[in-house]
Amino acid sequence: MAETVLLTGASGFVGRAIHAALLASGFAVEPVGRTAxxxxxQADLxxxxxxERVLARTRARVLLHAAWYVEHGAFWASPLNEVWRAASADLARGFLAAGGRRIVGLGTCAEYASQGQDGPWREDRPIAPATPYGTAKAGLHADLGTLCAGAGASLLWLRLFHLYGxxxxxxxxxxxxxxxxxxxxxARVRAAGLVRDFxxxxxxxxxxxxxLGTRAEGAMNLGSGAPRSLGDLARVxxxxAGRTDLLDLGNAPLPDDPAVMVPDLARLHAAIGARVELPEDGLRQVFTYSQE
Structure with missing residues (x-):
């Protein structure tokens, strides 16, 4: 029988897709959201x-924590990042004290040092976040590591790269x-030469x-496995859309923009097999959905 998963942020940008995928895979899901x-x-975490009310009522022994403050344009530097770090650690502490045995958390590529090492970013890349958002996420990873080690529980920390949907x-x-x-x-792109994994x-x-169907633990990158330049993504x-005539591609990156920012997905592929999402497929699906 599949695990029961307590999923926070279940109505969010990433959480809603995780929720749907868990249900499709046969997991019993206890979603958490602000709206009844x-x-x-229903909870404001x-x-x-x-x-405390959520923890008193849940039957889950797996916590998948996807909730965070992600207001566009504000989340990078918001003091709410540290508020969320503290609340998330407290939630995990209570979950483990109540018998929880596995935590899966969503991290970010913003935890890594953005400069220095060439090539795909591996999980052993130096942790040197340049923003309060990345600092809080890296801090929560450390917090959860300590809590899970003390409780004899498993921790899987998933570092997300660039997303759309x-x-x-x-x-x-x-x-x-x-x-x-x-x-x-x-259709303008400011820095068309930058290479990213979307x-x-x-x-x-x-x-x-x-x-979640494996015993994978530790830090792990998540991405498409098909990096492209931003200009190439715009061309796709x-x-x-049948409007290549509308492309307006510039090449003016900001001084701190890494030229290449893509994940090494060896750990992911070792756990669940090679998974590559071509932008031609993923973007077509999202574009088609947006036109319905």
């Missing part, structure tokens, strides 16, 4: 009493390009669900 929904735990803020790269192409407006949240959700979208 049938079968969900920044409120101690709400955390349903529910994404319209000002982010992929939805802004789709909106421009649909409107017949110039994965759909659907791909990430499927990978997470499959990982323009071809899907």
């Amino acid at each position: 929904r049938e079968g969900w735990h 920044l409120v101690a009493a709400d955390r 349903a529910g994404e803020h319209p000002a982010r790269l992929v939805p802004s390009l789709m909106r421009a192409l649909a409107a017949g407006a110039p 994965a759909s949240t659907l791909h990430i959700g499927d990978c997470v669900a499959d990982l 979208l323009a071809q899907i």
